[in-house]
Every structure is written in C-alpha cells, then in structure tokens.
Amino acid sequence: MTAVTKPTTTILPESRASRQERIKTQLATLGLTGYGILAYLFLYLPIIILVIFSFNDSRSTAQWAGFSTAWYVEMMQDNQIIISLWNSLFVAIVSTAISTVLGTLAAMAMERYRFRGRLVMDAILYLPIIIPDIAMAIMLLLFFNISGIGFNTWRIELAGLRLSVPYSVIIGHVAFNISFVAVVVRARLAHMDRTLEEAASDLYANAWHTFWRVTLPMLMPGIIGGALLAFTLSLDDFVITFFTAGPGFNTLPVRVFGMIKKGVTPKINAVSSLMLAGSLALVLISIFLRRGDDRGGIEIV
Amino acid sequence: MQAIIRRSPAIRAWILLAPAVAWLFIFFLAPLVIVLIYSFLERGTYGGVVWQPTLENYRRVFDALYFNTFTRSVYIAVATTVICLILGFPMAYFIATRPQKIRNSLLLALMIPFWTNFLIRTYAWLTLLRTNTGLINVTLLSLGIIDEPLPLFGNDFAIILGLVYGWLPDMVLPVYAALERLDRSLLEAAQDLYAGRWQVFRRVIWPLSLPGVVAGSMLVFIPSLGAFVTPAILGGGKSLMIGNIISNQFLAAHDWPFGSALSMLMMVFMLVATLIYFRAVNREGGAGL
Incomplete structure (x- = not known):
C-alpha cells in the first residue's frame, strides 16, 4: 500500500524564496556537522593509528603485519625505560607537592588582599605561563651552569631501582608549575562564597580555625585541580627537562625523544600508548573530581 | 610582633x-x-663568556643565515595561527551550537x-608523514595512486601541520568560550531585521567572539614561534626554526x-607582536569589545 495520507491541517504553500532559504539553512547545518566530524577525526586519527601500530607484528609503523604484544614485552624489559618512567613519576610528585603549596598560598594572597606591588606580582606570576618553554629552558640552563647549584642529584631507591634525580629538573618544574596552580586556585577563590567564612568568624572562630575548617575544605576542588594540572604538565614536559637535566638523566619524554632520534620502531608507539593511557586516566580523574562542580574545564585554559 | 601581623593585611599577604x-x-627572574x-x-x-660589553651578538642576528631562519619562523608561526583560526573557528561554532549533553x-x-x-602527538605525525616509510606514502604507493613518494616530511609543510595539530585545541577552547557567552537573542534580532547569514556573522558573531579569537591566537602564535620539538622531529634535521x-x-x-x-630578540618580538595585534583587534572590534 502506498496510499499517502493527506495532512488534516492545511499548510500555506511555501513561497519560493522561503523554501530556498530553508534548504540553505539545512545545507549549512549539514555542512557544519560534517565539518565537525572531520575536525574531530583530524584530532584523533593520528593518535588511534599510533596506538594500532604499537601492536604491529613487524618493525614497520606503516604496514600492518598482524597482532602482537611483543613491543610491550620489549618495553617492559627495557631497564632504561622503566627507570625513565620512575624518574618521571618522582619528579612529577615532588614538583607537584611543592608547587601546589606555593601556588595555593600565592593565590590566597593575590585574591584576598589588596596591597602595594600586587599588579607587579600578578605579572610575575603570569610570565612563566606566557613565556615559550624553550626560552625558559635556556634561562634555567644558563642559571644552573653559572651558579653551580642544581646539578647535584637526589639519590633515592624506589621500587628496587636506584634513581638519581638532578635538583635542577625539580626546581625548573616547580618554577613553571607555581603559576598554573595559582591560576586554577585563584579561579576557585574568585567564585567562592565568603559568607561561610564570615559566619565562622562571627561565631568567634579564630583566623586559623576559619582557614582550616572552612576556607581550605571549600578551596579543595581548586587545589586538587591545580595539583592535577601541575602533575600532568610535569609528566608531559620535555623541553625544560631536556635542557636542565644535564647528561645521563632521562624522564620518559626525554627518553622517547632520544629513541625517536635513533629510529622509529613500534616500541616507541608502545611507550607512547602507555603515556596516552596515563594522560587519559588523569583527565578522567580530574573530571570525576570535578563532578558536581558547575564550572567546566575551560577555566584551566 | 604578632599583633602587627594580625593587624596589617599587607604583611599577611606578603607572608603568603x-x-x-x-x-x-x-629561579625565574634571576x-x-x-x-x-x-x-x-x-x-x-x-x-663561557668574557666580561666585555658588546652589541655584536645582536648584530649577528641580522646575518643572512640567522635572519632568514628568524623570518621563516615568523612566517611558520603566522601561518600556523591563521590556519588554526580558519579550522578552529567553525569547530568552536559547531561545539557551541550542539545541545548541552x-x-x-x-x-x-x-x-x-x-x-x-605534545611530543607524542608530534611523533604520531612522524609515523604518518615520513617520506619512504610513512603510512600515507606507503599506502598511496601500494594503492598505485602515486608513483613517487610525496614530499610530506622534512619541510615547512610538515612543521606547520604538526604545529596546527598540536595547538588547534588552544584556539578552539577560548573561541568556544566566547561563542558560548554569546546572547542568542542578538542573532535572532539580527535575523528579524533581515540581516543575511554573512551579515549576521560579520556584524554580530565575529565582533563578539573577538576576545576569544585574540586569546586563542596568542596561545597558538607564541608557542609556535618558540617551537623546538616540532621542527626537531618533523623538520627532518634541515628545516629548522x-x-x-x-x-x-x-x-x-x-x-x-x-x-x-x-x-x-625572540621574546621581545613576541611581546611587540602581541601588542600590535591587540591594538589592531581593538580597532577592528570597535564597540564589540
């Protein structure tokens, strides 16, 4: 049966112009959606291909030769990579801890007080974010070379491995992370409702109590957000580590760069996939923690 | 002593x-x-250095070899920014016009x-673009679409592509933030007043999104001009910045x-370019900003 039921309401015949306009609008919407899909493909395809070829059963990163996890096995057996991984984690944890404390204190000073020199401090706090990392890297390289401090190493035993981490790397990571933590915590402070703190002091809580019991818990999402950002930036950093490490010290990105310079193999793809998984986990954690918080991730930018 | 600290907010701020x-x-200013x-x-x-003041280092920047690299870097950074804007603006608009979920x-x-x-995202392109062993050339050659590998690697094209790929989200996010704040009733008002699609864009959407465009452009331009990883990996050792x-x-x-x-010089150039850009956009934006 192909009977067409006629609409019961009468529709005014569409004028030609408005019909053309409607089709144009539909085409524009369709075009925009298609473009959006293409744009996201552009962002994701290279990463997906990278992960796929980490499972390739050959040395090629361009011709598929079957599924294999051999490159992951080889990665796990490469002591250099394992040490680099622990170096990365150690540097990230220590520098995040320091920069979170310093950045949070600075954010409170900047957001809660008006004082002389505040604008100058504002500029100084923003500079490490704006300045290109290559400039910051050579600044630190020169500084450590001249002052002689920093290239001493911090020796520790971690997971049965002997690490020796140059202080210079940690110092450099803290130097760029303080500002990022301060920005995130300030954003939180600016949106925070102050009535609770006022209520606390009305109820004769002293300043210290008010801070511990009211301000700090309310500020926590901002502090954790800042710490997560610092941790990610520290793990991801290549340029500043590369220039401040001195010879012989590798974090995972520095190690990967060295491997790339020697030649492309799916082993690098495997290490990259591992790092991608790590970043993905961090993003998911930060989203999980931000649940119920109405502000989006935009603020971090 | 304690009394002073408690009473003076400025001192408390400085302690923090x-x-x-x-x-x-x-570790930064020094x-x-x-x-x-x-x-x-x-x-x-x-x-090391000899403590003898000289302007020779700055003069040498203008030697052809270095000066060409400088201008090429500026060209690459500008191209990257423009392409990111062209690709990123409709992307931001696409996101902003979807339903909340x-x-x-x-x-x-x-x-x-x-x-x-960033290093890994750059490496991903290395495996795609390499001349004889990159995925794109290998695939196109094996399909018989091309006879010679395309020059995709070790040139400005590869560097710009890598930079665009790396910094595109930095353009999209601020532009999206600006578009999201945009008041829909303004668009409707413009349409009610018979503004065409182009006019709505030119007179309403564009000026109101300018703060986002400026922020995004800076976030792309500055790291592109100071790029180190991308040319080191995709420049193939010869196409340097x-x-x-x-x-x-x-x-x-x-x-x-x-x-x-x-x-x-690089930092001063970035500063000057930023200031000029802000001024130009302010003039363009007029009442929009």
Whole structure:
C-alpha cells in the first residue's frame, strides 16, 4: 500500500524564496556537522593509528603485519625505560607537592588582599605561563651552569631501582608549575562564597580555625585541580627537562625523544600508548573530581 | 610582633606570597636577567663568556643565515595561527551550537588531546608523514595512486601541520568560550531585521567572539614561534626554526651570549607582536569589545 495520507491541517504553500532559504539553512547545518566530524577525526586519527601500530607484528609503523604484544614485552624489559618512567613519576610528585603549596598560598594572597606591588606580582606570576618553554629552558640552563647549584642529584631507591634525580629538573618544574596552580586556585577563590567564612568568624572562630575548617575544605576542588594540572604538565614536559637535566638523566619524554632520534620502531608507539593511557586516566580523574562542580574545564585554559 | 601581623593585611599577604615569590625571583627572574646580561657579553674561547660589553651578538642576528631562519619562523608561526583560526573557528561554532549533553562530550574530546603529551602527538605525525616509510606514502604507493613518494616530511609543510595539530585545541577552547557567552537573542534580532547569514556573522558573531579569537591566537602564535620539538622531529634535521638555533648555541656551539641574544630578540618580538595585534583587534572590534 502506498496510499499517502493527506495532512488534516492545511499548510500555506511555501513561497519560493522561503523554501530556498530553508534548504540553505539545512545545507549549512549539514555542512557544519560534517565539518565537525572531520575536525574531530583530524584530532584523533593520528593518535588511534599510533596506538594500532604499537601492536604491529613487524618493525614497520606503516604496514600492518598482524597482532602482537611483543613491543610491550620489549618495553617492559627495557631497564632504561622503566627507570625513565620512575624518574618521571618522582619528579612529577615532588614538583607537584611543592608547587601546589606555593601556588595555593600565592593565590590566597593575590585574591584576598589588596596591597602595594600586587599588579607587579600578578605579572610575575603570569610570565612563566606566557613565556615559550624553550626560552625558559635556556634561562634555567644558563642559571644552573653559572651558579653551580642544581646539578647535584637526589639519590633515592624506589621500587628496587636506584634513581638519581638532578635538583635542577625539580626546581625548573616547580618554577613553571607555581603559576598554573595559582591560576586554577585563584579561579576557585574568585567564585567562592565568603559568607561561610564570615559566619565562622562571627561565631568567634579564630583566623586559623576559619582557614582550616572552612576556607581550605571549600578551596579543595581548586587545589586538587591545580595539583592535577601541575602533575600532568610535569609528566608531559620535555623541553625544560631536556635542557636542565644535564647528561645521563632521562624522564620518559626525554627518553622517547632520544629513541625517536635513533629510529622509529613500534616500541616507541608502545611507550607512547602507555603515556596516552596515563594522560587519559588523569583527565578522567580530574573530571570525576570535578563532578558536581558547575564550572567546566575551560577555566584551566 | 604578632599583633602587627594580625593587624596589617599587607604583611599577611606578603607572608603568603613570600615562598612563591622567592622561588620565582631566584629561579625565574634571576635567570631571565642573566640571559639579558649575557646577550651583551663576548663569547669566551672555550664556552663561557668574557666580561666585555658588546652589541655584536645582536648584530649577528641580522646575518643572512640567522635572519632568514628568524623570518621563516615568523612566517611558520603566522601561518600556523591563521590556519588554526580558519579550522578552529567553525569547530568552536559547531561545539557551541550542539545541545548541552553533546557539547560536554565534545569539549571533553577536545580536552583529551590538550592534556596528552605534545611530543607524542608530534611523533604520531612522524609515523604518518615520513617520506619512504610513512603510512600515507606507503599506502598511496601500494594503492598505485602515486608513483613517487610525496614530499610530506622534512619541510615547512610538515612543521606547520604538526604545529596546527598540536595547538588547534588552544584556539578552539577560548573561541568556544566566547561563542558560548554569546546572547542568542542578538542573532535572532539580527535575523528579524533581515540581516543575511554573512551579515549576521560579520556584524554580530565575529565582533563578539573577538576576545576569544585574540586569546586563542596568542596561545597558538607564541608557542609556535618558540617551537623546538616540532621542527626537531618533523623538520627532518634541515628545516629548522629559531628555537633549534637557540638550542644549538647552548648544546652544540657553546656560544651562550649569541644564544642569549637570540632568545631575548625572540621574546621581545613576541611581546611587540602581541601588542600590535591587540591594538589592531581593538580597532577592528570597535564597540564589540
């Protein structure tokens, strides 16, 4: 049966112009959606291909030769990579801890007080974010070379491995992370409702109590957000580590760069996939923690 | 003593600031000043410096070899910014016009590359673009679409592609933030007044999104001009940018003063370009800003 039921309401015949306009609008919407899909493909395809070829059963990163996890096995057996991984984690944890404390204190000073020199401090706090990392890297390289401090190493035993981490790397990571933590915590402070703190002091809580019991818990999402950002930036950093490490010290990105310079193999793809998984986990954690918080991730930018 | 601290907010603020400020003074501002001073000194015979003030380092920047690299870097950074804007604006608009739920997922999908390692995203392109063993050329050759590998690698094209890929989210996010704040009733008002699609864009959407465009352009332009990783990996060792020349002065040539001068000029150039850009956009934006 192909009977067409006629609409019961009468529709005014569409004028030609408005019909053309409607089709144009539909085409524009369709075009925009298609473009959006293409744009996201552009962002994701290279990463997906990278992960796929980490499972390739050959040395090629361009011709598929079957599924294999051999490159992951080889990665796990490469002591250099394992040490680099622990170096990365150690540097990230220590520098995040320091920069979170310093950045949070600075954010409170900047957001809660008006004082002389505040604008100058504002500029100084923003500079490490704006300045290109290559400039910051050579600044630190020169500084450590001249002052002689920093290239001493911090020796520790971690997971049965002997690490020796140059202080210079940690110092450099803290130097760029303080500002990022301060920005995130300030954003939180600016949106925070102050009535609770006022209520606390009305109820004769002293300043210290008010801070511990009211301000700090309310500020926590901002502090954790800042710490997560610092941790990610520290793990991801290549340029500043590369220039401040001195010879012989590798974090995972520095190690990967060295491997790339020697030649492309799916082993690098495997290490990259591992790092991608790590970043993905961090993003998911930060989203999980931000649940119920109405502000989006935009603020971090 | 305690009474003074309690009474003076300024002192309390400085106590809170002291650790961060101390760190940044010693490990950020002092290094910056050292680079500035070094850029005016003479190079020592075996690395290091001679304390003899000179402008020679700055003059050398204008030697053809270095100056060409400088202008090429500026060209690459500008091209990257423009392409990111052309690709990123409709992307931001696409996200901003989706329903809330989809919009959140799309934003998340944009944040993930933003949080992933830049080096790895660059490496991903290396495996695609390499001349004889890259996925694109290998596939096209085996399908018989081309007879000769395409020159996709080791040139400005590869560097710009890598930079666009790396920094595109930095353009999309601020533009999206501006578009999201945009008042829909303004668009309807414009349409009611018979503004065509182009006019709505030119007169309403564009001026109101300018703050986002400016922020995004800066977030793309500055790291592109100072790029080091992308040209080092995708430039194939010959297509170099200013960041690589700077790094060579410190790691290979041991000419610290010249490397310092190059970095100072790069930063000053970024500052000046930013200021000029802000002014131009302010004029363009008029009442929109």
